[in-house]
Amino acid sequence: MRKNILLTIFIGLLMAGCSGERDTDVISVSILPQKFFIDQLTGEILDVNVMIPPGASHATYSPTPQQYRKLSDSRLYMGIGHLGYEQAWTPRLKELNPDMALFTLSDLVEPIYGTCDHSHDHGHHHHHHHGVDPHIWLSPKVMLELLPQIKEALSAAYPELSETIKNNYPQLFSSVEAIHLEMEQVAANVTQRSFMIFHPALTYLARDYGLEQVAIEVDGKEPSPGMLASTIAQAKAKNIPVIFIQEEYDIRNAKMVSESTGMAVAQINPLAYDWIESMQHIMDLFRKHL
Incomplete structure (x- = not known):
């Protein structure tokens, strides 16, 4: 109002x-x-x-x-x-x-x-x-x-x-187009198709390139202790290697999941100006961790 x-x-x-x-x-x-x-x-x-x-x-x-x-x-x-x-x-x-x-x-x-x-x-x-x-x-x-x-x-x-x-x-x-083709190649060569992310910002990317995004945040809200425990169990069961975070979010829960599972933590910036550079950074992280 x-x-x-x-x-x-x-x-x-x-x-x-x-x-x-x-x-x-x-x-x-x-x-x-x-x-x-x-x-x-x-x-x-x-x-x-x-x-x-x-x-x-x-x-x-x-x-x-x-x-x-x-x-x-x-x-x-x-x-x-x-x-x-x-x-x-x-x-x-x-x-x-x-x-x-x-x-x-x-x-x-x-x-x-x-x-x-x-x-x-x-x-x-x-x-x-x-x-x-x-x-x-x-x-x-x-x-x-x-x-x-x-x-x-x-x-x-x-x-x-x-x-x-x-x-x-x-x-x-x-x-x-070059970024798109490179992303197709990156997705084709990964050994692990699942990644975790605090805020689900890569939903369309995951859909379009055959990857699985597992989000910590649920419906725009911080997870409850029970949901956080379930997320940790899911990460361990799927052997997810990395969790992506964004600097504008409270990442304490992401760090807790990382510490409980041994996952690497990697930062992305979806709102950065240079789209080409941002996508290249995401692909580099996929190459490194998936």
């Missing part, structure tokens, strides 16, 4: 104060990895307004006045979909900027249900609604399939950049 009131106040103030000329070179996105793809396609010409900074809670983060102003200037909002903050904001975005096009990447992807629920407001968790996992950008296969739609959406919203986007697209597509 308080967020809705604050958003309404911001919208009123911005609509009153933004009657002048707009900066039409602004695009708004949900997370930092999206900026990487847009920068590669546009040659970093656009001012990319990233709504959720790395390390912030997707459920509790409140945008700054500057971010709201940039939203009011944006021609396009390219969302991920199924993140709690998007559910709260998206219905009001048209009030803030009636001319802004909305493009949600998850609408183009076959969803995975029930892996996590990010609808609760607690801790530093980013929250997903309706049990749909939003981590689509962490599957190279998914991103390869989304690239043509991203290209078309950008070209439609920023036609003056269409030639630049067209010229930059083949190189980006080739880079993402």
Whole structure:
């Protein structure tokens, strides 16, 4: 309720104060990895307004006045979909900027249900609604399939950049395709197909490359002692060699599981800017531990 009131106040103030000329070179996105793809396609010409900074809670983060102003200037909002903050904001975005096009990447992807629920407001968790996992950008296969739609959406919203986007697209597509093919090779050569992770961020990657993700966090919540004991037993039974953690989460339970099983602990950063580098790091960890 308080967020809705604050958003309404911001919208009123911005609509009153933004009657002048707009900066039409602004695009708004949900997370930092999206900026990487847009920068590669546009040659970093656009001012990319990233709504959720790395390390912030997707459920509790409140945008700054500057971010709201940039939203009011944006021609396009390219969302991920199924993140709690998007559910709260998206219905009001048209009030803030009636001319802004909305493009949600998850609408183009076959969803995975029930892996996590990010609808609760607690801790530093980013929250997903309706049990749909939003981590689509962490599957190279998914991103390869989304690239043509991203290209078309950008070209439609920023036609003056269409030639630049067209010229930059083949190189980006080739880079993402190379990551996809490399991930297929990595998955084909592992000796252990199961890995553990605190927050289930690699759900789509695991699905698309025949791996098994075992999550400690359950429905966006810390596990109970009984569930933690069950997780430890599962890790031992499957001889899982590694547990992945993310720095924005409380990793005490992950360390407890590691100490009880002898599993290695490896850190990943799903919200890092450089998507190619992030995926290469994940593949290197698979090569090392699986």
